[in-house]
Amino acid sequence: MSYLPFVLAAWIFLVGIFGIVRSRHFIHLVVSLSLTQSSTYVLLLSIGYVKHGGAPIFKDVPLGTKAVDPVVQALTLTDIVVSVTVAALLLAVAIEAKKHAKTMNPDELRPVRG
Amino acid sequence: MVALQATIMILVALGALAVVLTNDLVRLVIVSSAYTLLLVVLFVVLQAPDVALSMLVVGTIGYPLVLFVAIRRDRADE
Amino acid sequence: MDVLVPLPVAIPLLSAAALTAFGFWCGRRLDDLVAIVATAATLAVSLLLVFRSSDHELVYWFGGWRPRNGFALGISFVVDPGTAAIATLVATLGLAALIFSWRYFDEVGTLFPVLMLVFVGAMCGFALAGDLFNLFVWFELMSVVAYALTGYGVQHAGPLEGAVNFAVTNSVGSFCILFGIGFLYARTGALNLDQIGAALAGRRADGLVIVAFTLLVGGFMTKAGAVPFHFWLSDAYAVAPVPVCILLAGVMSDLGLHAIGRIYWTVFSDTLSAGDIRPVVVGFGLVTAIVGGLMCFLQRDLKRMLAFATISNIGAVLVGIGLLTRSGLAGSIVFLNTNGLLRSAAFVAIGILVRRFKSGDELDLRGQGRRAPIAGVVFAAAGLALALLPPFGPFLANALVVDSADTLGYGWVPPLLALAAVLSAGTILRAAARIFGGLGEAKDPLFSHEPEESQAEPADSRRVSQLLLWIPAAALAVVGLGLAFIPELAGHALRDAGRLLDRSAHAREVLHGVAPPATPTPSYSPSATAYAYGAASTLGALAFAGFGLYRRRLPIVLRRAAARVADRPVAGLKALHSGVVGDYVAWLTAGVALLGGLVAVMVR
Helix, strand or coil: CCCHHHHHHHHHHHHHHHHHHHCCCHHHHHHHHHHHHHHHHHHHHHHHCCCCCECCCCCCCCCCCCECCHHHHHHHHHHHHHHHHHHHHHHHHHHHHHHHHCCCCCCCCCCCCC | CHHHHHHHHHHHHHHHHHHHHCCCHHHHHHHHHHHHHHHHHHHHHCCCHHHHHHHHHHHHHHHHHHHHHHHHHHHHCC | CCCCCCHHHHHHHHHHHHHHHHHHHCCHHHHHHHHHHHHHHHHHHHHHHHHHCCCCCEEEEHHHCCCECCECCCCEEEECHHHHHHHHHHHHHHHHHHHHHHHHCCCCCCHHHHHHHHHHHHHHHHHHECEHHHHHHHHHHHHHHHHHHHCCCCCCHHHHHHHHHHHHHHHHHHHHHHHHHHHHHHHHCCCEHHHHHHHHCCCCCCHHHHHHHHHHHHHHHHHHCCCCCCHHHHHHHHHCCHHHHHHHHHHHHHHHHHHHHHHHHHHHCCCCCHHHHHHHHHHHHHHHHHHHHHHHHCCCEHHHHHHHHHHHHHHHHHHHHHCCCHHHHHHHHHHHHHHHHHHHHHHHHHHHHHHHHCCCECCCCCCHHHHCHHHHHHHHHHHHHHCCCCCCHHHHHHHHHHHHHHHHCCCCHHHHHHHHHHHHHHHHHHHHHHHHHCCCCCCCCCCCCCCCCCCCCCCCCCCCCCHHHHHHHHHHHHHHHHHHHCCCHHHHHHHHHHHHHCHHHHHHHHHHCCCCCCCCCCCCCCCHHHHHHHHHHHHHHHHHHHHHHHHHHCCHHHHHHHHHHHHHHHHHHHHHCCCCHHHHHHHHHHHHHHHHHHHHHHHC
8 A cells, every 4th residue: 555556646647648648639638637637636645545544524533533634635625626627618618619620639720830 | 455445546547548548439438437436436445535425426427417518519510 | 914915815806706796787897897996906905015024024824823833734825025026916917907908809798807807816826825735726726717718708719729738738737736745745744835844954855855846846837838848838828818918928927937936945945955956947947048039039920929938038037046046036036027017018019909900910010010109119118128128127137147147157047048038039129120110021931820810809990999008008018117216126136035045034934923133125236247248138139130120131141051050940949839739748748757857867
């Protein structure tokens, strides 16, 4: 359990980047971007993980009970909200672009070159 | 417990790869919701039930819905 | 505790919420008016904070959650004159942009002023935030609003693609930042900048700290648009509506650099030594300054030209921060404020041209600008000041950087900075001469083609009152040029920089509430060397402008020789800016790897 979650986070990040780079469709691009972002959830939650710690719910438990770090969980929640916002915005823009350019392929639709 | 954690992590890693390698859009949405479900299980294993709950709602219901709307809009023009 | 501190964030955000709820019933002009009043109030409060914080930092703990025994649980805003000045700059540019958009857009929904207000509030929050996660939240908020504004009300595919490139690249950058924050939290268990710094202080930097530093700096460089993270910037700024460009190019890019300076000094300064980091950051800055200048020269689309000028300026600011000295940091503070105002003034001038002549293309507009003399004066004045003409702000900033570089034995840095100023400001002057003076040739195949349909701007032939268009232009230019005449501006910047540099005193003040003794404002006057650089780069920029105008009248032998040397690199450089977002993300990843590798090599 020691290094594995960090390796997993790095793996998801790189796989996501790979997906963005090879993407040929805006929707695929957006999904890849969200996937890349999910690596940050894994990273944050594994940082806060404590072996044999319970969930950070402090109702009806004796003081000093071992629990995982709630701060990173709050950060992750914020992060999930951001992720969905960005994805929705990007999809809206992509659909709008489609109306005018008739393509959803990022390679065929370039604003400016050089 | 450690075996469970390792198993779910390997599944998540494979799931991520499956998502980016899927080209068909409808299939992509389904694969990505499956990946999110795996993430949800991982979060529960990592003792983060609150994050898992919100991820469950957002990632397996809300997000695929938005994606399907986008795909529908994309295809409606053709 | 100062109750004014949260206001620069609270006023715009609350007004935005009120406008969203009630704006639809009020009509466009009332909405605009509310937004303008709110931004003006933000400006007044920020300006007040500059003065209030002149002796000691203002630390505000939300909800009264003060730190105990140096352990901060609460979230804080930390105000010093430098950060308050940035908040003031944000509000000033926001005000100018809102006034400009009054007449600039023919039709604009209620959402435009709302988005602008949120953008202003988020940028103020980013400038003032005192802990890493707050920094991240404000960063995300301003980024998401910026993506939306870039594609706002646009009916063409090109601008939308620019917005997509912007959003994807910056999102990946923000993941890097979040990774860096996670690593720092894992190491220190803290999110407050000063508390992390205190926990890291004196320890040898291990792999985790180096990786965290790399990811944070890489992420913020993506926002700032440093080479090789800059590709999105020229695409996005070239297509965003002019009022949005004012904020994007005027201050948002610089905010990334501001964060780098602040994080290095409060967090890493006692574990990663300045000597190790300096060559890396200065190197990135110089490459950015020169590449930005070269690409600037190759453009004919005015907004894209200014976007590359922004990149070139960003490089210069990054060099100032990267020297990691008091004088360099002070120089970068002055640079950031004056350059931001001047670039925005130039953008407004472009906006006037686009509004009147329905074109933003240098060659198409040749000679037409004679009918808009005020825009011409603003544009040329901005160009001259950016060329480091004494005694204006950029010159003063450059003088501070030159001093610092000379003392460090980095004597080769100032000539390269002057070269970058010649390239970018010379190009602006070239465009000014061609458009407003009708000089130069009407065709030049070297310049990149105008992006198709990029002019997604309102184009309405009906005459509109010009007053509200040129007032912001003139005001921004006057303030930008006038800043240099504030008595002891450089001295104040030096004192402010000195306060940030003393990490342990800064930490004591933030975490324990112990104010350091007040220091006198040092007196500063630019050295003779600095004047020499200023004069040389101004003359160089004028000469370079002439070269750009009459390049093809040079003797054929010279031109052939130049073509043999330059054609391939120029073509290569243009090809790199491909407009494909996948390429940009690949570059970003490579850039982060390069940055990390260099830092690791220097530290080991």
